[in-house]
Amino acid sequence: MELSNGEIMVMEVLWEGECLDENGEIQALELSKVLKEKYDLGKTSCYTFFGRLLEKGAITRRYPKYTIKPIVTREEALQKQREEAIDKLFQGSFINFCRTFLKDNKISEEEVQEMKNIINDFEKEEK
Template structure:
């Protein structure tokens, strides 16, 4: 799923959750007000981004009151984007992605230990 920076801003506000009601929803009008206050998005821009996210199945919309709700979770979007990068940039090799990541960043001892813990907890798949 390809998302623009503005669409990601909309999702980020929803993922925070503090603007959502007890059903995990918010009206498009309420969200557009928040986006205007925080990011200076016009009402029409907000609705454009919301509608694009509905079309991409990242948000659900229901009537009355044009209530919207995030459908995609941050983790799922992140996993999809990572897999796309692995497939396209690193030709399907997670090892090449991992190598590029760790070789281009200074890693603290704490981060290294955390990564070792993660690696040691991975279940090995049959090839």
């Protein structure tokens, strides 16, 4: 699930949860007011983002008052974006991702050891 910057702004407000009611919901009009105050987004832009987020399955909407509820957590969204980026940019290969990262960045011996520890822990979990 690739989210645009505007969609992420909407989701960040929802994930923070301060504007949500006891059912974890908010009316679209109220959410657009929060987004106007926080990010200076216009009402039309907000509703465009709401529509896109509905299509992507990140939020639900119920009537009659266009009440919005987030159904994707921040962690789920980030996981999906990571997977899509690796698929798109590195032919789905985590190894290609690591090679590119390591080629372009200097890493310390401590970081190399930490990576080895992560791999060892992963191997232990797999057994």
